[in-house]
Amino acid sequence: MRNIRAIESGQVTSPRQATVRLLATAFRLEGLDRKRFYAAIAEPAPIPTGGVALLAGRSIPAQLPGDVSHFVGREDQLHELDALLEPPGDAGTGTVIVTVGGTAGVGKTALAVHWAHRAAERFPDGQLYVNLRGFDRDDEVVDPADAIRGFLDVLGVEPHQVPTERDAQATLYRSLSAGLRLLMILDNARDSDQVRPLLAGGPAVRTVVTSRNRLTALVAEVGARPLVLDLPDQAEAAALLHRRIGVGSQDDDATEAIVAVCGRQPLALALVAARIRQTGFPLATVAAELRHPSSAALDGVWVVFSWSYRVLDPFAARLFRLLGLTAGVDIGTDAVTALAGVTGEEARRTLRELTDASLLTEHAPGRYHLPGLLRVYAAQLAHRTDTEEDRRAALTRLLDHYTYTAYQADRVLNPTRAPIPMGSGVAADGTGPAAPPDVGAALAWLAAERAVLLSTLRQARDAGLDRHAWQLGWALDSFLYEHRHWHDEGAAWAVALRAATALMDRQAVAHAHRFLGVVAGRLDRFAEAHDHMRRAVEMSRAAGDRPGEAETEYVLSYVCWLQADHERALHHAQRSLALWVALDHPVWEGKASNAVGWYHAQLGAPHLALPYHERAVALQRRAGDRANEAVAHDALGRANHNLGYHEAAAEHYDHGLRLARDLADPILEAQLNSHLGDTYQAIGDSASARERWEEAYKALMNAGHPLVGDVARKLQTVWGSNSRWSPRIEAP
Incomplete structure (x- = not known):
């Protein structure tokens, strides 16, 4: 009844995935019918926001690279682009597209970006830009689905409302953009197939595509206007x-x-x-x-x-060559420092020399891009000039930097996660990267480096640096999961599995299978998920790894929960608990006990959940694991809340809050504040509920965490559905 009231009052605007799966199972839907059922529920309404909640306090996207300061000429081509600003004819209802073709280095991107800056104010809903890397190595070419996911993020779609299937993501993207006045620059496209999925359908959208190819198919199919750019006279x-x-x-x-x-x-x-x-x-x-x-x-x-x-000095010449070895679309100053094995000041001084010589572009503060032709030239020089040993050492330093920094960021984001061995914890040059100071910095670093890290992960695989590939794949998991980049998450774990297999590390192989199973479950590919879990069990048993077997049972309970099979989820959590008891591992025993309690609650028996959550609190306290103790208090608070024991629930939330504050974990603190607000709201204390929710909102907003939208909707219910309240809390 409480859930029905929440839906009717607008507190819940879309069903949970587990609920959708339960309904599909109850209706005995399989195969295509099941997918259609999911799609129908996820389908957005045909209005600009599609009924999809956009992130509170989101900014208008302005993704254009910096304008070209010394742009001259091209007057005829600029006039042709200006014609885009005119309304389409009476019969025109689709987006207006121009393709800018021409040879490499002729100035296609400069023209498109310069014109876009001139026209930007005519597009109040934003300017989107993506470098499709169409003529990079095959595995570096941008997948249109990845570009669409990036557009959904910048358009403000909350991660939990991004559909799982990529076709559904494309549908949502087209629906959102249909009513917006957007300018889109699709730069460096390989062919029409790469561009076609990215075309928005609204008549107020203007799209400029640059490519070395003519993209004749776009001209024929969607009426794109071709603009061929020759060399300047x-x-x-x-x-x-x-x-x-x-x-x-x-x-x-x-x-x-x-x-x-x-x-x-x-x-x-x-x-x-x-x-x-x-x-x-x-x-x-x-x-x-x-x-x-x-x-x-x-x-x-x-x-x-x-x-x-x-004419470069030897240090700048060496750095230029080494930059040709990197895989990402750009690189930050800290990564350059690691690549070159120099101090930060030396790296910045050398970078200035390269940018002054126009051999490198600083397209954003502290981020550098090596244009395509120069990248090819630099890589050729590196292979002719530097020894294999020197090139390998530079790549290892760079991978050390990315791997250790990503690992430390993950430890900040997910402190309850069991760590993995990371060797000495210092880079090959004897230095250790500074840990991100807080959750906000960790999220910002991972968001800025996500595409680079995924490219570097594949580079580590191709270079045979298997330990880095395995560890970097592990370190990216929490961030990719929280932001629902599940296809990226699966790709990362696939690389990690291959690397672990090459290392002949059975424990690492089992771990990769476990998380590939989780990703498959999140994507509703349950046969594949259970196959990975079976292999994880077999690998753990073959290695005599009893903790690995116990962890696999624990993870398998989650896969069954994703499948809406709570009975089997409870069964596997209980098996995991029994194994951890036998192993006398209080941290994992506490986590498994907490899971058993959770599944009892999911099956409608919160009274059976209480003793398991209480046991988890005691075990984590004994082990000195305050983060997991706070999580157990949160679960105990929810169980008491569901039983109507609101005073006891508040006590457990308060206890968890004290632990979270001691740990300086703002996300855990926000989660507890959000749940405590729920309890206050349930007893009719709306003022206290609002206070707690506002604290949670502020912490999540300042950290840029995707859960901020959930709390914003709770606050909206306090202020009233007809109010104009729009939460905006600026970071200090």
């Missing part, structure tokens, strides 16, 4: 060079010679201009250098690349 190329140089000589003969050697390539001209600004050399001197016989074997842009590289 001689006058435009000269103007670009002079604009970038600034005040100085206007030697026409030297300018003509430089433009000719650069093949009128904008990127090459930018490098030459950077060299002139740095040295102050006259144009004639630079033109003479470019005609040097040692460059005769090269032509066009490659001449300029080699010329710019040769």
